[in-house]
Amino acid sequence: MRRRVRLTVNGAAHDREVEPRLTLADFLRHELGLTGTHLGCEHGVCGACTVLVDGHTARGCLMLAVQADGTEIRTVEGLAARDGTLHVLQQSFHEHHGLQCGFCTPGMLMTLVEFLTETPDPSEVELREALSGNLCRCTGYHGIVKAALDAAAKLRKMGARP
Amino acid sequence: MSAVIGQPVLRIEDRALLTGKGRYIDDIPLDGALHAAFVRSAHPHALIKRLDAGAARSVAGVHAVLTLDDIAPVMARRRMTRVARTGKPKDSMWPFALSDGEVAFVGEPVAIVLADSRYIAEDAAALVAVDYEPLPSIADLRKCLEPDAPKVRRELASNVIATYKVEYGDVEAAFRAAAHVFREAIPQHRGGAHPIEGRGILVENRRSDGRFNIWMSTQKVHDTHQLFCELLDLDENDVRVVAADVGGGFGPKLLVYPEDIAVLAAAKLTGRSVKWIEDRREHFLGAVQERDQIWDMEIAVDKEGRIQALRGKLLHDQGAYALQDINLPYNSATSVAGPYIVPALFMEVVIAQTNKGPVSSVRGAGYPQAAFAMERLMDLVATKLGLDRAELRRRNLIPPEKMPYEKPLKARSGEPILYDSGDYPACQAQVLAAAGWEDFPARQQAALQDGRYIGIGLANAVKGTGRGPFESGLVRVAASGRVSVFTGAAAMGQGLATALAQITADQLGVKPEDVTVVAGDTATVPLGLGGFASRQLITAGSSVLLAGQAVAAKARKLASAMLEAAEADLEFVGGAVRVVGTDRTVGLGDLARALRGAPGYAFPEGIEPGLEASAAFRTDPLAYSNTSHVAEVEVDILTGQVRVVRYLAIQDVGRRVNPLIVDGQVQGGIVHGISNALFERMGYDEAGQPTTTTFADYLLPSAAEVPMLETLYRESPSPLNPLGAKGVGEVGTIPAAPAVISAVEDALKPFGVRISETPILPERLFALIQQGRRAGRG
Secondary structure (H helix, E strand, O other): OOOOEEEEEOEEEEEEEOOOOEEEHHHHHHHHHOOOOOOOOOOOOOOEEEEEEOOOEEEEOOOOOOOOOEEEEOOOHHOOOOOOOHHHHHHHHHHHOOOOOOOHHHHHHHHHHHHHHHHHHHHHHHHHHHHHHHOOOOOOHHHHHHHHHOOOOOOOHHHOOO | OOOOOOOOOOOOOOHHHHOOOOEEEEOOOOOOOEEEHHHHEOOOEEEEEEEHHHHHHOOEEEEEEEOOHHHHHHOOOOOOOOOOOOOOOOOOHHOOOOOOOOOOOHHHHEEEEEEEOOHHHHHHHOOOOOOEEEOOOOOOOOOOOOOOOOOOOOOOOOOOEEEEEEEOHHHHHHHHHOEEEEEEEEEEEEEEEOOOOEEEEEEEEEOOOOOOEEEOOOOOHHHHHHHHHHHHOOOHHHHHEEEOOOOOOOOOOHHOOOOHHHHHHHHHHHHHOOOOOOOOHHHHHHHOEEEEEEEEEEEEEEOOEEEOOOEEEEEOOOOOOOOOOOOOHHHHHHHHHOOOOOOOEEOOOOEEOOOOOOOOOOOOOOOHHHHHHHHHHHHHHHHHOOOOOOHHHHHEEOOOOOEEEEEEEEOOOOOEEEEEOOOOHHHHHHHHHOOOOOHEEEHHHHHHHOOOEEEEEEEEEEEOOOOOOOOOOEEEOOOOOOEEEEEEOOOOOHHHHHHHHHHHHHHHOOOOHHHHEEEOOOOOOOOOOOOOOOOOOHHHHHHHHHHHHHHHHHHHHHHHHEEEEEHHHHHEOOOOOOOOOOOOOOEHHHHHHHHHOOOOOOOOOOOOOOOOOOOOOOOOOEEEEEEEEEEEEEEEEOEEEEEEEEEEEEEEOEEEOHHHHHHHHHHHHHHHHHHHOOOOOOOOOOOOOOOOOOOOOOOOOOOHHHOOOOEEEEEOOOOOOOOOOOOOOOOOOOOOHHHHHHHHHHHOOOHHOOOOOOOOOHHHHHHHHHHHHHOOOO
């Protein structure tokens, strides 16, 4: 039994037939080839698979592709500009050593896109709380927090949303 | 010599990883590959009476369900074994690629299922009916030593794998003469590595030419290649092992596992390509962990608190099997004295098997436990003698004038343990000053007035880094002018490519971003050891430095002839060699082209073909990094919850090639150690059934649980390598747990709480606080 899924990912429309049990993360990764969304625990804790569904974060491992029918999805592949210019968050992560192995990074970035949209001027405590659903084993979060605070400041200065 | 060595160069790895273009093992597309899932033991110890795969095989999309008997015909031997024969082989320590009919831990692979998708493979694995006859099992490290304890496998006469002593000096005399002797039992637990990416392997079976291309999430490719060829009876020329982008290592990916062998054997047997991606539950069950070590320790001190001798027994839980030589307890026992002068030492080591998953190194590899034992003893002595904890340590630290300082012990290489450089007391003093150690008691008193329990703690450590004997490094300039570096070292997030690119860039006058680094591909360099023991900057970095210098010498010589200028008048700039003070240049690409030769034409005289050079910097002695940490915590006495409010660490990791990367390594290491103190416990019940197999049961700290980390540095260049470097990858982890526990104990002084274990989870701490209250304190 397969079900039809029509959705938009990073602005591109897709129309596929999928098994109802296929997770959104596996759909993005293996059906669409968007392997930037990673799977670290497949039980909704590590946050590596975080993507935006209609602007809100969702665990790609806990959501089925069929549930995303009719939605607009944004993944890490959709952050940089078409000419390759890095998104403010990506650039800040680069400048502040906010990543090491890079496996948790896409989930961190997508979580921050939502958070900084809702909270443009966060305190460090608020920021750490917002990131508490994304695990990183490499950085000790130091570079990530610095990068996110810096990105927030840059976005405010630009008057832009992430 | 240096334009970019020593600079906080932004990482060349980042762009791909930030934009979702990394190529981790599960991202590599391979049409037609079958997906593997494993049937795993549900019992800590059992015999397999019968295995019925009929239902599983009948599932549409299932291609095979294989047991050891099925894959054995394509294997050289049924049981795994080590490659490096550095000790006495002991077959009973090693697992089989799939169970031989007796399982010894929950999660041990029993059968492999191959299917069109992972979903179908998992469906089918669940349908394999295994009829187990449970056998008595043992999970407790102390109890497994009892004579009538169940044996981990039936073939064992005892659960004890090995016992040995590590000793020097006259310990007996020192204890007899000591002013004070203190004793402490120190049970320790470290838990798993948990890189956010699990293990994984992709075997491409190229039936067209009989070759196997293998991608893995691995910390070493060459040893893996060797082991695959030996166990699967494959021609070395037919196998290529490539490390994918690795989503964190921290130890477990240094090993070749039964699953890897089973996947390769299945590919060989079926003629298909096969892929296996570990999920988190499998990582909890089957990836190596560090688990329990129990230290029963005695310390003898004079009346000023100067250490006279250490004596103790170290029990090490190895789990059901070993996947490499068991080196952790040796690391632990030989490093316990740490940065202190200990005139006499006696350690008895007992290594035992239990019905739990296999054990091997996790970031720190036995050093964190040694530091924890030593630092808890230091706090015990300070408390008993009424001395300031920092002052007691200062009296015992090895002073700089004694450097280099030889411990009368040998490292695994047989080399003496020789601390090569550093000023330990200065490091401690500097971090204490930065932390406001002297003023803390006043702050603590004030907080107590407000009903807040804050505490400060410190811990010191040393770490032997740069384990040899070598790492490979090859630097090549192509006719395009592109500079490439090849090495057997492994990139797993540390920024290896950036560091090696910096080193190369400095030799050849190019920018780091113009250097391509290929790490972990058996097709590029014939030898390599990989990533472990904080070794790669020292070993691979030095090899690449030497190779880069050799390439520069060749380029200089050829350019001298081509530009008709003295070598001394040449400089490397912008990808070319230039006559100083002129605009006469020749590009590195042109030099490379000349050294490629042209059929029948003249070749530059006195220069070897190819603008390339390889080097393998040979090293045996370890370069010793040292570090001093100070933690400040607040304890909620109503819940037992600990909040780390401030954390400082100073380290001397020699010359820093890239301070940005070094800082990242230190920060990540510290949080791993904080986590070992306060969060991580891999639970098993008495039988050996795991009780924590998700991140909901087994806690890793998130950003909300840790503060900003204040890092300080001193640089004593190591005399042992041309970079002057010391390793950093594990250094931050080692004293972090004892620093945190020292602070927690300090915060709970009013309750007389004494903590000699790790981790200390809230429920346990709450119980200790209650004990103190019942005793009328607080």
